Amino acid sequence: MSKAVKIILFLIFFAVFFEAGLFASYTIVTQQPPNPVDLIEMQINGVASLFNLGPKIATQKNLNIVNENEVVEALKTKTGIDGINLQSLSAQTYQDTDEDTINVNITAMGYKDSQTGGKTGNASSGPIVIKSNETYSITATAVAKPKTKGVQIDVGSIVITSTRVLYNT
16 A cells, blocks of 8 residues: 555544544543534534634724713613713724614713602601612613714614612712
């Protein structure tokens, strides 16, 4: 036999024994019959990650919001909080900003002022409730249109995805 045929046969036998060992060790470790499709896919993914093949992880782009005041008012209305810190208001996207409309993720810090009570309807009796200042983290999604200095967010498309109390004094 020629040297090339011997090398090819060696590689085939190596692959067959490697796969047999993988199937046997999978059976021993998991105590379940192996699924050949999943095991081969796992091996292909492992080799592909070594060569950096496959999809690239997208990075978020921070965007400048052109209509900040409208966005703040919409967030206040939809969350029921008293105010939004403009310095914490930000928008990010994974999409290409050259498209006509893009989906953006909006994050902001908000607050609710302290409240005191004691009136129920028109009556002045009842317990006095003192509620302290609360700081919130707000996350929302919206549709935006790219502009020259950033993006203009369609305030009607804002959907609040989470509102979390961060600090309660």
